[in-house]
Amino acid sequence: MLDIKWITENQKALSKALKDRGATVDLKPLFALNDERKKLQIQFDSLRNEQNQKSQEIAKLQKEKKDAKEMIAAMQKVAVRVRQLGPEITQAEEELNKTLAVIPNIPHESVPVGKDSADNKEIRVWGKKPVFSFKPKEHDALGETLGILDFERAAKISGARFTLYRGLGAKLERALINFMLDVHTKENGYEEVLPPFMVNAESLFGTGQLPKFEADLFKTTTNHYLIPTAEVPVTNIFRDEILAEEKLPVKMTAYTPCFRSEAGSYGKDVKGLIRQHQFNKVELVKFAHPDFSYNELESLTNDAEKILQKLGLPYRVVVLCTGDMGFSSAKTYDIEVWLPGQNAWREISSCSNFEDFQARRAKIRFKETASRKNRYVHTLNGSGLAVGRTVVAILENYQQADGSVKIPEVLQPYLDGVGVITKPV
RNA sequence: GGAAGGGUGGCCGAGUGGUUGAAGGCGCCAGACUCGAAAUCUGGUAUAGUCGAAAGGCUAUCGUGGGUUCAAAUCCCACCCCUUCCGCCA
Numbered sequence: 001m002l003d004i005k006w007i008t009e010n011q012k013a014l015s016k017a018l019k020d021r022g023a024t025v026d027l028k029p030l031f032a033l034n035d036e037r038k039k040l041q042i043q044f045d046s047l048r049n050e051q052n053q054k055s056q057e058i059a060k061l062q063k064e065k066k067d068a069k070e071m072i073a074a075m076q077k078v079a080v081r082v083r084q085l086g087p088e089i090t091q092a093e094e095e096l097n098k099t100l101a102v103i104p105n106i107p108h109e110s111v112p113v114g115k116d117s118a119d120n121k122e123i124r125v126w127g128k129k130p131v132f133s134f135k136p137k138e139h140d141a142l143g144e145t146l147g148i149l150d151f152e153r154a155a156k157i158s159g160a161r162f163t164l165y166r167g168l169g170a171k172l173e174r175a176l177i178n179f180m181l182d183v184h185t186k187e188n189g190y191e192e193v194l195p196p197f198m199v200n201a202e203s204l205f206g207t208g209q210l211p212k213f214e215a216d217l218f219k220t221t222t223n224h225y226l227i228p229t230a231e232v233p234v235t236n237i238f239r240d241e242i243l244a245e246e247k248l249p250v251k252m253t254a255y256t257p258c259f260r261s262e263a264g265s266y267g268k269d270v271k272g273l274i275r276q277h278q279f280n281k282v283e284l285v286k287f288a289h290p291d292f293s294y295n296e297l298e299s300l301t302n303d304a305e306k307i308l309q310k311l312g313l314p315y316r317v318v319v320l321c322t323g324d325m326g327f328s329s330a331k332t333y334d335i336e337v338w339l340p341g342q343n344a345w346r347e348i349s350s351c352s353n354f355e356d357f358q359a360r361r362a363k364i365r366f367k368e369t370a371s372r373k374n375r376y377v378h379t380l381n382g383s384g385l386a387v388g389r390t391v392v393a394i395l396e397n398y399q400q401a402d403g404s405v406k407i408p409e410v411l412q413p414y415l416d417g418v419g420v421i422t423k424p425v
Numbered sequence: 426g427g428a429a430g431g432g433u434g435g436c437c438g439a440g441u442g443g444u445u446g447a448a449g450g451c452g453c454c455a456g457a458c459u460c461g462a463a464a465u466c467u468g469g470u471a472u473a474g475u476c477g478a479a480a481g482g483c484u485a486u487c488g489u490g491g492g493u494u495c496a497a498a499u500c501c502c503a504c505c506c507c508u509u510c511c512g513c514c515a
Contacts, residue, residue, distance in 0.1 A: 038475075045475065045484040052444090052484090055496040059443040068495080075495040242435090242472095372454090374472080 001100050001361045004034055017106040020113045020322035030099050037092040044085045047078055054078075101205070102212050105357040107322045108294070108331040114321025120334070121321070126305065127314030129338050130397050137403070138341035139395040140272030143169060145403055147424050149273070160270070161262060161277040163388070168421050172394070172407075173280060175414035176387050177255050180282040180307055184384055188303045190253035190284060195233035197256055198224040203236040206362030208328035208354075215263045218277075226259035230283035231381045236362060238287060242374055243366040249296055250287040253384065255280065273388045274346065280387035286380040287364065290356065293378035294331075297353040301333045304349045304384040311408045313393045314338040316345055330355040333382075337389065341396040348389045351382030 007014055011027065018025050054075050061068040112121050130136075143149030148169025154162040165173055184190040204210040204225055209217065209232065218226040227233055234254050243250065258281050269275035284303060288296040301317065308315045320332040329352040336345035356376035359365070365374040398406040404422040412419055 041484080042475065048484055051496070056444060058495055062443085072495045079495065372470095 001097075001357060002103055002106070003360065004030075004096065004100060007100075008034065013106065014103075017322075018104070020107060021104055021325070022115060022323045023104055025103055030096070033092060033096040033099060037089065037096055040085060040089045040092055044082065044089055047082050047085065051075065051078055051082065098211075101361075104327045105330050105354065107325060108353070108355075110319075111325065111331050112319065112321045113323075115323040116321075117324045119321040120318045120324055123317045123319055123333070125314075125316040126309065127312065127338070129314050130340060132340065132399075132401075134401050136340040136396060136399060138272065139339075139392040142341075142395045142399055142403065142405060143273075143391075145423060146405065146421055148172070148421065151272070158277075161275065163273055163276060168415070168418065169391070171415055172391055172411075172421075173387055175411050176390050177280060177282060179411055179414055180384060180387070181253060181255055183307060183310065184253040184282070184284060184303060188251075188253075188306070190251040190303075193234060193237070193252050193254045195227075195230060195237070195254055195256065197227055197233075197259075199227055199232050199236070200224060203232050203239065203362075206236050206239050207232050207358050208361065212327060216261055218259050218261055227256060228260050229258050229381075230254040230256040230281060231285060234283060234285040235358060235364075235379050235381065238364045238377075239362040241364060243287065243364070243377065245289070245366050245369050248287060248289045248366060248377065249292070252285045253282060254285070255282045257281075273392050276388060279389075282384050282387065284351075284382050284384040288378045288380060289366070290375060290378045293353050293355065293380060296378075297331065297333070297351065297380055300380055300382050301335070301351040304335055304351060304382050307385050307390075308335065308337060308348070308393075310410045311390070311394065313390075313397055313408075315348070326350075326352065328352075328354050328357050330357065335385075337393040339393060339396045341399075346389065346392075347386075348393065349383035349385045352380060354379045354381075 002014070007027075008031065014027065054071060058068045058071055058075070061071070112119060114120065140149065140151065144151070146169070148165060148167055150164040150166055154164040157164065181192055185192050198220065201210055201223070204217070209228060217228055220226070233256070234252050237252070238250075257278055259278050260276075262275060262277060265275060273279070284300055286296050286300055305315070305317070315335055315337045318334050318336060320329075320334060325332050332350055332352040334347050335349040335351070337348040339346050355378050358379045359376035362379075364377050364379065366377050367373075368375050394408065395405050398408065400406065400420075402423075404420050406420050407415060407418055
């Protein structure tokens with residue numbers, strides 16, 4: 001959420017940002033709502049002031065056993081108006097916030113202006129694409145043949161977009177989770193957390209999924225929502241809190257399953273592990289000092305890249321253009337891993353700086369020592385990494401002519417030393 | 426699910442419907458004392474909105490939302506959360 005004060009003072013910047021994003025928002029009602037809100041608030045304040053003063057005088061008169069009837073009668077009228085104004089102000093505030101809540105974040109100045117993913121800019125490429133003496137297969141075929149991925153039975157159990165992992169497949173997924181958490185906690189300095197997988201609406205509002213993107217979420221009969229990413233529960237750890245400046249940046253990593261309804265993605269990535277209703281992810285979250293958050297974005301992206309490097313998976317980093325960025329983000333790097341079976345780069349991590357957009361919604365602040373003021377922190381997060389898609393990348397990059405798949409060396413200790421997954425006899 | 430108790434400032438904790446944004450204490454910050462520190466003393470220590478060039482003023486906030494009243498932390502209702510006990514349960 002943007003600051004209404006900032007908006008009134010920076011109308012041009014906002015209009016440009018919205019245009020760059022390809023979003024259309026009529027700003028006029030916003031200013032009208034704000035003026036209305038202010039007008040009502042001023043009225044309310046002055047009437048309350050009168051009430052406060054007069055009620056003291058009434059108390060004094062009554063103490064002195066003097067007649068206060070006339071004054072009470074007068075104040076009864078004021079009270080009526082005050083009672084009306086209360087709901088009017090609440091309504092004005094709610095309407096203003098409703099309008100504010102659906103305005104996307106302002107892109108950072110370093111973000112390229114563009115329409116869609118075709119305008120994203122490649123920043124760097126790491127690793128060498130593997131060369132095969134045969135036509136590389138796609139992961140779902142490999143996984144089914146190896147008996148480690150069972151899509152048919154998952155469909156029987158749950159429906160489309162679910163996967164049953166078996167044997168070394170299940171173990172590989174678990175190994176990756178442990179490996180990623182170990183790297184982030186032992187080498188990159190993140191605190192491991194294990195948050196709830198169901199959250200309330202307030203948390204989803206804090207990170208920006210609500211109110212605009214409710215259709216993407218699974219909701220329970222108890223009005224909880226299944227988390228679409230660990231970003232939601234982890235970022236909300238400090239909702240409504242004021243952190244100490246010297247604690248920043250706070251760095252946390254969490255493994256969670258993620259649940260997405262994938263409404264509107266019919267026909268997209270229908271095969272395999274790429275797009276699921278439920279998938280595993282290790283997430284990185286940072287609460288940073290606003291003056292240093294862009295350094296933190298770089299290092300967070302590097303932390304995620306490190307996993308791919310250790311696994312020996314080729315990837316590239318792209319910066320998303322204004323038109324392709326998420327609603328809450330000010331700048332996003334996508335890390336795309338190379339998938340030889342698909343002959344394509346596919347997103348395996350998305351690292352964003354939200355600046356104070358989420359922090360304002362969730363009221364996450366810190367006490368700045370120098371100014372003695374409370375300021376909003378900057379929140380950042382990124383996948384470190386999407387686990388299912390990492391399995392995809394390993395299967396496709398490490399496949400061999402006979403259909404077996406080698407295991408990257410760093411993972412072998414997590415798999416009881418297994419070096420290759422082979423077809424069952 | 427049933428029963429009981431409880432939610433007040435960074436923390437602890439008082440609070441008979443009427444100068445209570447809220448006693449007292451702890452903590453924190455600044456100053457005095459000291460060669461320095463501790464102890465002691467003095468002062469300051471919330472957030473947001475609004476008016477103002479500023480100093481500062483005004484308003485709101487005692488779990489949340491409503492109600493009663495000229496006036497609510499204080500009375501009434503609903504909800505949320507926490508604790509304990511019972512039931513159920515991994």
